[in-house]
Amino acid sequence: MKRQELLVAALKNGTVIDHIPSDRLFQVVNLLGLEKMSTPVTIGYNLHSNKMGSKGIIKVADKFFTDEELNQLAVISPNVSLCVIRDYEVVEKKEVVLSDEIIGIIRCPNPKCITNNEPMTTRFHVTDREAGTVKCHYCNHEEKLENITLK
Amino acid sequence: MDNRSIISLADYSAEKLLYLIQMAGEFEKRPNRRILEGKVLATLFFEPSTRTRLSFETAANRLGARVIGFADPKVTSGTKGESLKDTIKMVSNYADVIVMRHYLEGAALYASEITDIPIINAGDGANQHPSQTMLDLYTIYQSQGTLENLNIYLVGDLKYGRTVHSLITAMRHFNPTFHFIAPDELKMPDEYCRYCETHGISYREHKDFNEDTIADADILYITRVQKERFSDLMEYERVKDSYLLKKPMLAKAKPNMKIMHPLPRVNEIEYSIDDTPYAYYFQQAKNGLFARQALLCDVLGITLDQIREDKR
Numbered sequence: 033m034k035r036q037e038l039l040v041a042a043l044k045n046g047t048v049i050d051h052i053p054s055d056r057l058f059q060v061v062n063l064l065g066l067e068k069m070s071t072p073v074t075i076g077y078n079l080h081s082n083k084m085g086s087k088g089i090i091k092v093a094d095k096f097f098t099d100e101e102l103n104q105l106a107v108i109s110p111n112v113s114l115c116v117i118r119d120y121e122v123v124e125k126k127e128v129v130l131s132d133e134i135i136g137i138i139r140c141p142n143p144k145c146i147t148n149n150e151p152m153t154t155r156f157h158v159t160d161r162e163a164g165t166v167k168c169h170y171c172n173h174e175e176k177l178e179n180i181t182l183k
Numbered sequence: 184m185d186n187r188s189i190i191s192l193a194d195y196s197a198e199k200l201l202y203l204i205q206m207a208g209e210f211e212k213r214p215n216r217r218i219l220e221g222k223v224l225a226t227l228f229f230e231p232s233t234r235t236r237l238s239f240e241t242a243a244n245r246l247g248a249r250v251i252g253f254a255d256p257k258v259t260s261g262t263k264g265e266s267l268k269d270t271i272k273m274v275s276n277y278a279d280v281i282v283m284r285h286y287l288e289g290a291a292l293y294a295s296e297i298t299d300i301p302i303i304n305a306g307d308g309a310n311q312h313p314s315q316t317m318l319d320l321y322t323i324y325q326s327q328g329t330l331e332n333l334n335i336y337l338v339g340d341l342k343y344g345r346t347v348h349s350l351i352t353a354m355r356h357f358n359p360t361f362h363f364i365a366p367d368e369l370k371m372p373d374e375y376c377r378y379c380e381t382h383g384i385s386y387r388e389h390k391d392f393n394e395d396t397i398a399d400a401d402i403l404y405i406t407r408v409q410k411e412r413f414s415d416l417m418e419y420e421r422v423k424d425s426y427l428l429k430k431p432m433l434a435k436a437k438p439n440m441k442i443m444h445p446l447p448r449v450n451e452i453e454y455s456i457d458d459t460p461y462a463y464y465f466q467q468a469k470n471g472l473f474a475r476q477a478l479l480c481d482v483l484g485i486t487l488d489q490i491r492e493d494k495r
Contacts, residue, residue: 144308146289150267170289171310174374 041074046093048115049105054078056109057088059182063104063137064097071095104137106130107177110164132158134166138180145171154183187482188295188302191311192349197356200320202487206477207321207470209490214472217247217495218485225278226252227270228305229259230286234446235305235314239282242475251278268297275300280482301482309345315445316349318474322467323402326441330357334399338364338392339406339426339451341371346445347406348375351384361386364396366422368413392426398435403428404443405451428452433461443467
């Protein structure tokens with residue numbers, strides 16, 4: 033375990049997103065727009081985790097996300113842990129919260145939905161938080177979040 | 184966005200539904216009026232549907248409105264790549280109300296969000312068709328004198344049948360008992376059985392379709408079993424005639440029982456039944472006019488009182 037910690041350098045200021053399921057890691061990268069960042073970003077993939085077997089971790093230097101940005105993660109990866117780091121210390125731990133409405137992030141799985149055929153923003157209502165089901169505002173199609181793809 | 188649009192009846196209260204039924208009743212008494220004189224209705228049919236379109240256009244014409252629009256999407260700019268948004272924005276400049284049918288689900292709701300004039304959904308893919316539901320409710324009310332405590336039998340394609348799904352949601356206010364009669368391949372989806380359970384609607388499922396199973400019916404709502412819905416054509420051949428309503432099956436029917444069918448009929452109801460007092464599907468089709476007159480007036484802000492007082 034000691035060696036693994038050494039793989040990822042400590043962060044002076046910034047945000048650590050841990051416990052990302054490995055298969056969702058690159059979706060998280062896309063969702064937060066990390067490829068457009070100018071500050072150092074460390075991405076760890078397929079790391080060992082006692083809790084989840086395999087996980088991903090992202091450290092973003094000198095960046096503090098808004099709650100709105102972070103809550104988008106709830107759509108694809110609801111159980112991540114978030115730490116805000118200032119001067120090498122964890123000053124805040126956050127949880128991501130699935131909002132009642134998901135706007136513009138995900139794609140409706142129904143190919144006959146208007147949102148897949150018009151230049152427009154998608155909109156979903158969360159119908160069951162426990163089960164993680166969402167319903168398309170437009171075509172009423174219901175789907176589990178685990179089966180959903182990003183725009 | 185204009186809240187007067189009618190996209191779905193799913194969220195309508197019992198009061199609102201009964202109000203629209205009363206409005207349709209006024210138009211049944213006197214369908215020809217000039218209450219919409221000076222108004223322009225646009226019928227935008229991105230998918231052909233002659234029956235629904237003619238019914239809406241007749242409704243508008245009989246109330247004195249003028250009608251513009253298209254019946255065939257091939258003549259529109261959609262074929263040149265114009266978005267639905269641009270078409271709706273353009274037509275909104277000309278018309279007071281838009282009636283639209285679209286092959287994509289959610290199209291009518293989206294249209295209602297981008298224009299200030301009311302939209303009436305005349306069918307969006309497999310999603311919603313509120314004017315059909317409204318005429319069904321009106322027909323049930325007209326034939327039974329009430330919507331309360333009825334035994335409603337839904338027969339045929341209960342899996343893909345949009346009309347029967349909407350009927351269940353609209354009837355939830357009125358304590359119905361539903362009976363579902365369908366082949367396994369076309370049985371009522373779990374989603375709607377669960378809907379019944381969560382809304383306290385009692386229902387029973389039957390496989391047999393005979394004089395005993397339907398003896399208790401107030402309404403027998405029959406839908407078409409479509410060949411193209413079957414993955415196994417042998418299965419289709421096996422079941423298609425078991426959902427044919429034959430005259431002897433009416434031997435034990437209640438005197439008030441009425442048979443409904445959204446039409447077109449193919450081979451679900453024997454022609455000899457047409458002359459019995461139970462046949463109500465042609466009356467049902469006629470009611471489409473009154474129900475659509477009511478919907479047009481409602482979205483244009485005309486009240487039941489205004490219709491009652493209107494002497495023109």
